[in-house]
Amino acid sequence: MPVKTLRDKIVVITGAASGIGRAAALAFAKRGAHIVAADLNAGALEPLGRGVTALGVRFRPFTVDVADEKAMKEFSAAVTADGAVPDVLINNAGIGYMGAFLDSDLAHWRRVLAVNVMGVVHGCYFFVPGMIAAGGPRHVLNVASAAGNFPVPSLAAYSTSKAGVKSFSEVLRMELRDTEVSVTTVCPGIIDTPIVSFSGTNAAPTVSAERVAKLQAYYKTKGCSPDVVAEDMVRASLDGRDMLLTGPSAKFGYYLTRLSPRLTRAATIRIAQESGYL
Numbered sequence: 001m002p003v004k005t006l007r008d009k010i011v012v013i014t015g016a017a018s019g020i021g022r023a024a025a026l027a028f029a030k031r032g033a034h035i036v037a038a039d040l041n042a043g044a045l046e047p048l049g050r051g052v053t054a055l056g057v058r059f060r061p062f063t064v065d066v067a068d069e070k071a072m073k074e075f076s077a078a079v080t081a082d083g084a085v086p087d088v089l090i091n092n093a094g095i096g097y098m099g100a101f102l103d104s105d106l107a108h109w110r111r112v113l114a115v116n117v118m119g120v121v122h123g124c125y126f127f128v129p130g131m132i133a134a135g136g137p138r139h140v141l142n143v144a145s146a147a148g149n150f151p152v153p154s155l156a157a158y159s160t161s162k163a164g165v166k167s168f169s170e171v172l173r174m175e176l177r178d179t180e181v182s183v184t185t186v187c188p189g190i191i192d193t194p195i196v197s198f199s200g201t202n203a204a205p206t207v208s209a210e211r212v213a214k215l216q217a218y219y220k221t222k223g224c225s226p227d228v229v230a231e232d233m234v235r236a237s238l239d240g241r242d243m244l245l246t247g248p249s250a251k252f253g254y255y256l257t258r259l260s261p262r263l264t265r266a267a268t269i270r271i272a273q274e275s276g277y278l
């Protein structure tokens with residue numbers, strides 16, 4: 001069930017140090033919610049903490065790898081130890097990898113699935129039972145991607161992981177139907193964040209720096225600010241919608257897939273060529 005107000009509610013956000021997670025922390029804090037922020041990047045949580053507390057709410061930072069089952073169990077236990085149960089849980093942490101399937105190693109598949117799928121699974125597994133037991137309307141936002149609706153060339157593992165989040169969230173929604181906990185699948189489109197800084201282990205050796213620069217320029221010009229997603233996530237936590245399609249090309253792509261898979265494929269290839277994914 002969606003929450004009725006965000007004032008004095010507890011919002012847990014993973015991947016809160018950057019991009020969409022950071023914007024979400026500030027957007028929910030502006031509505032009076034207290035923020036529990038988890039990220040691998042402890043350093044970047046510090047300035048976020050100053051921004052959040054300046055809005056007059058509490059901030060608790062945690063350094064956590066969402067892919068690590070034990071760490072996520074401990075994180076949940078630490079958050080709830082003093083009776084604080086999330087009113088809103090945002091499983092947002094995620095990573096990208098760019099490269100053609102056959103040009104890429106297999107190690108990145110394990111990493112992308114571990115963070116993007118198991119990170120969301122861990123968040124739900126360790127927090128949702130407490131949310132149900134505490135009673136009252138509570139809401140989960142699982143961050144998938146438009147790429148989970150229409151997969152993108154050069155993003156095989158990423159697209160697969162996001163389709164997994166979408167599918168998992170649908171199952172969870174059905175299984176929680178008799179509880180007060182509702183679930184939104186968040187599918188952002190093109191959002192201008194550091195996630196497209198593909199290099200090192202996040203890109204195949206055949207991906208040139210020029211292609212990455214082209215892609216980043218594309219996200220800057222065609223993408224939107226993560227604040228747009230954050231504001232839409234605030235609305236979704238209050239109206240409890242099943243699916244949030246937010247940012248450029250998210251809605252267009254979703255409805256095109258329903259109209260014609262063939263047209264969707266042609267449009268996706270064209271956009272991938274224009275942006276630098278192909």
Ligand SMILES: NC(=O)c1ccc[n+]([C@@H]2O[C@H](COP(=O)([O-])OP(=O)(O)OC[C@H]3O[C@@H](n4cnc5c(N)ncnc54)[C@H](O)[C@@H]3O)[C@@H](O)[C@H]2O)c1
Nearest residue numbers: 015017018019020039040065066093094145188191193195
């Ligand atoms: N930017 C986009 O265009 C876009 C589009 C669709 C979906 N998304 C999704 O939105 C979410 C946020 O992405 P973003 O664009 O804000 O990226 P980002 O890189 O700006 O932020 C991701 C954050 O997650 C953290 N993180 C990464 N791995 C982690 C781990 N194992 N444990 C804990 N924290 C970890 C990073 O340190 C970073 O702070 C991701 O799930 C991403 O897949 C982004």
